[in-house]
Amino acid sequence: MRRSAAGAALVVAALVTTAACGGGGSSKESGDGKGAGFNAAVDKVAGASEKKGGELKFIGTQDADSWDPQRGYYGFMWDFARYYARTLITSKPAAGGESTTLVPDLATDTGKVSDDKKTYTFTLRPGVTWEDGQPVTAQQIKYGIERTWATDKISGGPTWLMQVLDPEKTYKGPYKDESKDKLGLKAIETPDEKTIVFKLPKPNGDFLQMIAMPAAAPVRPDKDTAERYGQKPFSNGPYKWVAYSPNKGLELVRNDKWNKDSDPVRKALPDKISVTLITNADDMDNRLIKGDYDLDLNATGMGSAGRQKALKEKKGNVDNPQTGFIRYAAFPKTVAPFDNEHCRKAVIYGADHTSLQTARGGPQAGGDLGLSMLPPAVKGFDPAYDPYNIKQGKPDAAKAKEELKACGKPEGFKTTIAVRNNKSQEVATAESLQASLKAIGIDAQIDKYDGAQTTGIIGSPANVKAKGYGIIIMGWGSDFPSGQGFLQPIADGRFIQESGNQNYPELNDPAVNKTFDEAIAETDVEKAGKIYQEANKKVMEGAWYLPFTYEKNIIWRSSRLTNVYTADAYNGRYDYASLGVVK
Amino acid sequence: MRGGRWAGACRPRGVHQTMTAPLHDTDAAQTAAVDVAADVPAKAIEGRSPWRIAWIRLKRDKFALAGGTVVVLLILVAVFAPLIVGALGHPPNEFHEDQIDPLFSTPKGSWGGINGDFLFGAEPVNGRDVFSRIVYGARVSLLVAFLSAVVAVFLGTVFGIVAGFFGGWVDAVISRVMDLLLAFPQLLFIIALVSVVPDSLWGLTGSGVRMGVLIAVIGFFGWPYIGRIVRGQTLSLREREYVEAARSLGAGRGYILFRELLPNLVAPITVYTTLMIPTNVLTEAALSFLGTGVKPPTASWGEMLARAVDHYEADPVFMIIPGLAIFVTVLAFNLFGDGVRDALDPKGSR
Numbered sequence: 045m046r047r048s049a050a051g052a053a054l055v056v057a058a059l060v061t062t063a064a065c066g067g068g069g070s071s072k073e074s075g076d077g078k079g080a081g082f083n084a085a086v087d088k089v090a091g092a093s094e095k096k097g098g099e100l101k102f103i104g105t106q107d108a109d110s111w112d113p114q115r116g117y118y119g120f121m122w123d124f125a126r127y128y129a130r131t132l133i134t135s136k137p138a139a140g141g142e143s144t145t146l147v148p149d150l151a152t153d154t155g156k157v158s159d160d161k162k163t164y165t166f167t168l169r170p171g172v173t174w175e176d177g178q179p180v181t182a183q184q185i186k187y188g189i190e191r192t193w194a195t196d197k198i199s200g201g202p203t204w205l206m207q208v209l210d211p212e213k214t215y216k217g218p219y220k221d222e223s224k225d226k227l228g229l230k231a232i233e234t235p236d237e238k239t240i241v242f243k244l245p246k247p248n249g250d251f252l253q254m255i256a257m258p259a260a261a262p263v264r265p266d267k268d269t270a271e272r273y274g275q276k277p278f279s280n281g282p283y284k285w286v287a288y289s290p291n292k293g294l295e296l297v298r299n300d301k302w303n304k305d306s307d308p309v310r311k312a313l314p315d316k317i318s319v320t321l322i323t324n325a326d327d328m329d330n331r332l333i334k335g336d337y338d339l340d341l342n343a344t345g346m347g348s349a350g351r352q353k354a355l356k357e358k359k360g361n362v363d364n365p366q367t368g369f370i371r372y373a374a375f376p377k378t379v380a381p382f383d384n385e386h387c388r389k390a391v392i393y394g395a396d397h398t399s400l401q402t403a404r405g406g407p408q409a410g411g412d413l414g415l416s417m418l419p420p421a422v423k424g425f426d427p428a429y430d431p432y433n434i435k436q437g438k439p440d441a442a443k444a445k446e447e448l449k450a451c452g453k454p455e456g457f458k459t460t461i462a463v464r465n466n467k468s469q470e471v472a473t474a475e476s477l478q479a480s481l482k483a484i485g486i487d488a489q490i491d492k493y494d495g496a497q498t499t500g501i502i503g504s505p506a507n508v509k510a511k512g513y514g515i516i517i518m519g520w521g522s523d524f525p526s527g528q529g530f531l532q533p534i535a536d537g538r539f540i541q542e543s544g545n546q547n548y549p550e551l552n553d554p555a556v557n558k559t560f561d562e563a564i565a566e567t568d569v570e571k572a573g574k575i576y577q578e579a580n581k582k583v584m585e586g587a588w589y590l591p592f593t594y595e596k597n598i599i600w601r602s603s604r605l606t607n608v609y610t611a612d613a614y615n616g617r618y619d620y621a622s623l624g625v626v627k
Numbered sequence: 628m629r630g631g632r633w634a635g636a637c638r639p640r641g642v643h644q645t646m647t648a649p650l651h652d653t654d655a656a657q658t659a660a661v662d663v664a665a666d667v668p669a670k671a672i673e674g675r676s677p678w679r680i681a682w683i684r685l686k687r688d689k690f691a692l693a694g695g696t697v698v699v700l701l702i703l704v705a706v707f708a709p710l711i712v713g714a715l716g717h718p719p720n721e722f723h724e725d726q727i728d729p730l731f732s733t734p735k736g737s738w739g740g741i742n743g744d745f746l747f748g749a750e751p752v753n754g755r756d757v758f759s760r761i762v763y764g765a766r767v768s769l770l771v772a773f774l775s776a777v778v779a780v781f782l783g784t785v786f787g788i789v790a791g792f793f794g795g796w797v798d799a800v801i802s803r804v805m806d807l808l809l810a811f812p813q814l815l816f817i818i819a820l821v822s823v824v825p826d827s828l829w830g831l832t833g834s835g836v837r838m839g840v841l842i843a844v845i846g847f848f849g850w851p852y853i854g855r856i857v858r859g860q861t862l863s864l865r866e867r868e869y870v871e872a873a874r875s876l877g878a879g880r881g882y883i884l885f886r887e888l889l890p891n892l893v894a895p896i897t898v899y900t901t902l903m904i905p906t907n908v909l910t911e912a913a914l915s916f917l918g919t920g921v922k923p924p925t926a927s928w929g930e931m932l933a934r935a936v937d938h939y940e941a942d943p944v945f946m947i948i949p950g951l952a953i954f955v956t957v958l959a960f961n962l963f964g965d966g967v968r969d970a971l972d973p974k975g976s977r
Contacts, residue, residue: 326940348751349940352731399724403752406729465918468937472752475923479722479753489833490923494822 078603079360085601085608085618086365087140093313093606098625100314103332104341105325107291112274113261114191115201119521120342122258123614126310126621127296127317128279129261132166132185132240133252137309137622139609141421144525146252149309150180150262154252161247161567164255168238171306175284175299180262182240183225186232188263189255193217193229197271202523204254208244219270226265249567253524282312293320311607313624326350329600333358338602338625343617345597351409354600361601365616368421369521369595370414371404371470373477374534374548375588376516378509379459382549386451388587389432391515394444396480398437400592403472409598410469413437414591417535418580421525421612424573431584434591444484456485459514462502464495470517473592477515488515499544506542516548519595521615526569527576532560535583549588556582677894677971684970691966697959705765715746716759720924723754731941739944747948750931751938757945760926761952767834767920767927768956771841772907778846780900783853788892790854791861792884802858805851813848814913820844821919834925841920845910853899860895864888894971901964905957912953928953 080090108121113129116122126134134149136142148154151166158164172180191198192206194217206213209231218226227234233241244251254260267278276285283296296317304312319341322328329350331337340346346354354362373391381387397413404410415430433440448454463474471492478488491511493501501507502516522530533539537552556579563575583589597616601608606624610616675683685691704711712719726734726749734740739748739757747757790801821840828836864870865888873887914920915929923930928949935946 348732348938348942352733352941355730396722399722399753402724402727402729402732405732408730409732468934471923476722476753478924479720492918492923 079358079362079601080603082359083363084360085139085363086610089139089607089609090601091606091608093624093626094311095606095624095626096313097315098313098604098627099316099318100623100625101337102317102319102339102341103328103337104319104321105323105328106342106344107321108274109200110274111277111288111294112198112201113258113263113277114188114198115274116258117201118342119615120617123611123617123620124341125258125261126281127283128277128281128285128299129258130172130180130280130307131256131258131260133256134309135256135611135613135619137311137619139611139619141612143611143613143619144421146256147309149307150185157567162244164242164244164251166240166242168240169306171303172280173301173303173306174264174267175279175301177301178264179237180280181237182234183227183237184262184264185240185260186227186229186234187218187265187268188261189232189259190215190218190221190227190229191263191268192259194219194270201259202254202257204257204523205259208248208251208254209242211245218265247565247567248528249564249569249572250524250526250528253526253529257523282307282310283317291321293318295319310621311624312621313607329354332600332602333361335602335604338605339618339623340600343597343599343615345405345409346600348405348409350600351598354598361603363599363601363610364408364596365599365610366411366420366612367521367595367597367616368419368525368612369519369615370417370419371411371473371519371592371595372414372417372517373461373473373590373592374516374518375590376505376508376513376548377550377588378505379512379514381451381453381457382459382514384451385587386447387453387457390444390447390451390453390484391477391481391486392432392434392587392590393440393447394481394484394486395477395590396437396439397434397592399476399480400473401437403476404469404593404595408596411593411596414593416580416584417531417589417591418527418577419530419594422522422527422530422573422576423525423569424527424575424577424580426577429577429581429584431581432587439480439483441484448484456487458487458489460489460491460512461515461517462491462493462508462511462513463517464498465492466495470519474517477517502548503544503546504542505540505545505550508548518548520546521595525612527573527579528560528564531576531579531583532564535579535588536560551583551586551588553582553586681894681967681970685966688966688969690962691969694959694962694964694966697955698963701765701769701956701959704762705769708762708766711762712756712759716762717745717756719756719759719763719926721755723749723756726754727752733938733942739942739948741944748944750934751942751945757931757948760931761928761948763926764928764931764949764952765956767838767915767925768908768911768953771838771845771911772904774842775845775849775907776900776903778842779849779903780853780896782846782850784857784889784892784896786850787854787857788861788884788888791858792865792880792888794862798858801854805854808848808851811848813844814910816848817841817844817914818917818919821914834921837919837921841911841914845907849903849907853896853903856895856899857892860892861888864891898964898968898971901960901967905960905964908953908956908960 084090108116109118110116111121113125116125130150132149132151133146133154136145136147146154150168150172152169155164155166168182174180189205192201192203193215197219215229221228231243262280264278275288279285279299282299282302284299286295286297288294298315320337326347326349328340329346332340333350333353375382375388377383401407401410401413413434415434418425448456461474461477463470474490478490481488502513520534533546535547535551536557538557539547540550540552559575559579559582563572563579566572566575604625606626607622608618611619717723726740726745728735733751734749736742741748745756745758747761750757786801790798821837824836824840829839831839870883870887873883911920912929915927916933918933920929921927931949932946939946
């Protein structure tokens with residue numbers, strides 16, 4: 045019923061918008077009214093400016109999972125959180141790949157690391173304050189980080205710090221903390237108000253990436269409303285919360301207690317930032333093109349109609365960045381005959397890669413053909429590595445038949461493709477795979493399951509086995525651009541879970557797991573990248589995944605925006621903290 | 628033995644059928660007879676069966692005839708789908724990405740990619756032939772609609788006639804069951820049911836299972852509607868003289884039920900069946916739209932509409948075509964059904 049209602053709403057919206065477009069052509073765009081050019085903000089800055097003032101207007105169709113720094117996990121929330129939540133270190137405010145380097149934010153430098161790589165010491169910058177003028181202290185940073193441990197109230201956020209600092213999970217979180225100052229976590233020490241020391245049980249080459257996440261932002265204990273903190277986070281950034289109504293919108297205004305000298309990262313150009321949330325994605329695209337809003341908060345890519353209009357009429361306002369996601373199919377080894385690598389290989393060779401790419405939206409809106417399981421934004425990526433000759437785009441029926449024979453199923457077999465019912469592009473890829481597999485004798489049924497229930501349906505290995513899901517269609521983007529962030533959760537056997545599993549093939553190869561341990565212990569990023577590429581090769585040789593695309597998006601950039609560039613650190617979204625508007 | 632005896636003795640077929648509902652009404656019968664007489668004065672005295680009179684009335688109803696013609700055409704299209712598609716289209720599940728503009732995922736060319744090769748255009752994203760999918764979609768639509776009507780009519784007639792004839796506690800139980808089913812949220816039930824139905828059932832797999840479930844469930848929830856009508860008719864028929872006559876001559880219950888009552892219920896059952904089919908077409912389309920109909924890649928009109936929602940602005944033709952298919956089918960069946968009702972039941976208001 046919801047879909048039929050939505051359908052009716054779409055039709056109504058279409059009529060309304062058509063009518064609205066019919067009346068007068070007066071453009072609401074200000075500035076020069078012309079975009080800076082196609083891809084003008086990809087990997088470079090468009091409209092560099094220091095001019096302050098104006099209102100930056102976001103629009104979106106999806107509210108954050110939570111605006112609480114410790115609870116938000118959506119990529120756009122992390123990008124947006126920099127307006128009101130500062131961290132010890134953060135992503136560099138720079139275009140493209142450079143954004144993945146880390147720079148000091150609350151801290152004076154990116155930390156002093158001990159020789160055994162287990163101790164990180166940071167000193168706080170002077171003049172950093174909350175929105176009421178009180179200084180931010182090291183204890184408040186520790187308190188903020190501790191909140192992640194209180195999983196009964198602070199749920200949904202990333203748990204990297206918990207896994208790295210307290211793998212045994214001995215601490216119970218600040219709300220159950222017996223000590224008076226609620227700072228019972230042993231792995232973090234705060235000798236004074238300006239110093240914070242992290243003590244890791246074992247080295248981790250990506251630790252700095254983890255404390256650059258909003259989950260490592262300070263929270264003031266007297267302002268902590270626990271599970272309700274996301275309704276109105278207390279700001280220490282350049283903007284403070286004025287109004288928020290879930291799924292409708294929110295408004296931030298300048299925080300006059302924020303001191304520009306204390307913050308080398310944020311430009312803080314607009315006077316006001318507003319977010320409007322609506323339900324109809326096509327309507328959102330229309331309003332963006334009309335110039336009512338500046339950019340899509342979620343930045344998940346324009347719909348087919350919006351894309352058409354934007355690229356035909358206002359191509360100069362469109363960017364086409366990489367998102368860092370890979371779209372793929374996974375082959376659970378518990379479902380016969382995918383326990384046999386030759387049957388997995390048969391599917392990879394039998395797939396029509398160009399057709400899968402078209403199903404994702406084509407080379408621009410969908411992305412380049414995916415060749416292996418490390419995306420271009422992750423260190424260690426090798427564009428020449430293409431073990432299954434995917435780049436040529438067409439199915440290789442001869443090789444597929446050979447693999448089927450080697451698998452002992454020369455006539456093919458029956459299987460089921462599991463796909464989320466609420467993602468039309470994923471359903472389209474499932475149908476493409478179904479059609480091309482039919483040609484080599486594999487009869488695949490498509491099972492469209494409730495997309496809101498992924499954790500219990502494809503995330504439960506027992507259910508996957510019971511339902512016989514031989515092929516699972518999914519996508520994956522990492523929390524931080526390294527092999528640990530991207531590949532380990534989907535390929536390390538120790539990450540297999542009974543519910544919420546993301547290692548869908550249930551790949552548990554001691555050799556692969558060991559490679560990850562080696563890579564994580566390596567603190568030199570380049571060297572670690574090479575080891576992750578080794579892991580990637582092992583995953584591809586085992587044929588556990590069939591990559592479809594290295595995802596790309598078509599996103600809208602209004603002509604009002606200044607200082608705009610896409611950042612790999614934020615999945616190809618614009619770096620929100622740097623944006624300004626003309627006027 | 629009994630059957631033989633009674634059949635010979637007291638079945639002036641034409642006579643008592645003319646006398647019984649819904650055609651027993653003498654005024655109406657006379658009017659009809661006069662009408663007919665006016666048309667064919669030379670044979671004014673010829674005896675006519677009520678079916679023949681109904682057919683003559685139906686023939687004069689242009690809308691009903693037009694509807695009937697379309698219905699026949701649709702059935703032919705569904706039956707001969709492989710031949711039609713073989714001659715005029717492409718296999719319904721074959722991808723034709725060459726028809727799609729890779730940048731926008733919509734068909735190349737205007738009007739949804741309609742050209743000499745793709746008569747109704749191509750489907751966005753994968754370029755499947757919309758014409759072929761509409762033709763094959765007619766199979767799903769009509770098959771589900773017909774068979775579920777058959778299920779509903781069978782159950783409705785049996786339970787309705789039994790309830791009406793026996794009365795008492797039998798009637799009470801059956802009537803309450805009908806009330807219960809009429810109050811049941813069937814659409815929600817089907818959605819929930821489809822998600823737990825296994826992939827293979829009753830020797831069927833994939834779309835076959837889904838169609839079987841749709842037929843069974845739509846049919847099952849449809850029978851109380853026809854059951855009530857049959858029960859009501861039976862209630863009034865069972866007190867008629869000819870039934871009493873049969874009973875007093877020693878006829879058994881089975882004989883009275885199926886040889887005396889049932890033939891006189893054929894008219895209302897026919898009318899209700901023709902009006903039930905378009906409802907079933909709509910139910911099937913709605914369920915497919917909601918994703919609980921046949922499984923991909925099997926084509927269905929409702930499923931095509933659901934897909935069109937994603938592209939309605941860039942490619943409205945893809946939404947209009949399956950919409951028209953559903954509209955025309957339902958309209959044709961309704962016009963035809965109305966015509967049949969008017970022909971069989973001249974008392975009904977026109």
